[in-house]
Amino acid sequence: MRNFTEAVINRRSIYALGKNIPVLETEIIAAVERLTKEVPSPFNIQSARVIVTMGEHHENVWEITKAALKKIVPADKFSGTEAKINGFAAGYGTILYFEETDTVKAMQEKFPTYAENFPVWAAQANGMLQFAIWTALEDLGLGVNIQHYNPLIDAEIAKVFDVPASWKLVAQMVFGGIEKPADAIVKLPVKERVKVFR
Numbered sequence: 001m002r003n004f005t006e007a008v009i010n011r012r013s014i015y016a017l018g019k020n021i022p023v024l025e026t027e028i029i030a031a032v033e034r035l036t037k038e039v040p041s042p043f044n045i046q047s048a049r050v051i052v053t054m055g056e057h058h059e060n061v062w063e064i065t066k067a068a069l070k071k072i073v074p075a076d077k078f079s080g081t082e083a084k085i086n087g088f089a090a091g092y093g094t095i096l097y098f099e100e101t102d103t104v105k106a107m108q109e110k111f112p113t114y115a116e117n118f119p120v121w122a123a124q125a126n127g128m129l130q131f132a133i134w135t136a137l138e139d140l141g142l143g144v145n146i147q148h149y150n151p152l153i154d155a156e157i158a159k160v161f162d163v164p165a166s167w168k169l170v171a172q173m174v175f176g177g178i179e180k181p182a183d184a185i186v187k188l189p190v191k192e193r194v195k196v197f198r
Helices: 004-010 025-038 055-070 075-089 101-110 112-139 154-160
Strands: 016-018 048-054 093-100 143-147 167-180
Touching: 004 112, 016 075, 016 143, 025 048, 025 112, 048 055, 048 112, 055 075, 055 093, 055 154, 093 101, 093 112, 101 112, 112 143, 112 167, 154 167
Parallel strands: none
Antiparallel strands: 016 167, 048 093, 093 167, 143 167
């Protein structure tokens, strides 16, 4: 297992994914459950919710997405969209991330001084959870990318996966075997992004 910094450095968006994965499903589920429990949240509100889909359930996520996009993408441009969605379906699974909005509202009522901050703080905590799980899956040898087709697919996802009305979909994380590594990316010089006073 790599150290934390190496795992973060190696975490990349991998789009060429397949169904041949180097770990057991149980290891993936264990990582998701462990990190969902342990990643911090403001006032310990624990408002993030997660659904892990694999097999036909994973493929159904992308059939739902394809059907939703077909309604709004012009027919002469749909082939590119379809190819992109099929690429996500080619992966092994998709993790759906949600915010439990009733929990956030309850904290807004309990602490009115900070009411406007709770949705922001909850979103930040959800982002931390996504990053932690993404990094853990990369460390297990999986390729991962994250998508945001919400709110376009929210209603149908809620119907198919029996999602409570108070859960708001915020992201879709695709994972699978790495068919092709990520391309190189350009990083800004760190001195342009970090100031140090000592």
